[in-house]
Amino acid sequence: MTETQKKLRKENLIKNTKKLDDAGISYKSFNNGIHLKVGCYDYFPSTDLFVHIRASYNKNYGINNLIKKLNIKKEVFSENEKYTLIKKGKNSFKIKQNVNHCFMGGAI
Secondary structure (H helix, E strand, O other): OOHHHHHHHHHHHHHHHHHHHHHOOOOEEEOOOOEEEEOOEEEEOOOOEEEEOOEEEEEEEOHHHHHHHHHHHHHHOOOOOOEEEEEOOOOOEEEEEOOOOOOOOOOO
């Protein structure tokens, strides 16, 4: 890796981590901030890559896309919610029990 690439990755690491802080999204930091656990996602701010924990084959890129995905989930789930309402028809709902939570406090 060239010096220019190293410099760019370091700048991305700082900039993208700051964006998460500014958005009020909590995360766990690993390997000196190179790897972050944000909700149900592993996020690498230096390369802008994020991967869902349970679907590692599905790679996504972009801090803004990650924030959008987290905000969508924030509307659907609450931190301690055990059930989700799923709309089936015009006036009917199905109640689904949430079994596998992989949410961190505050992130989702």
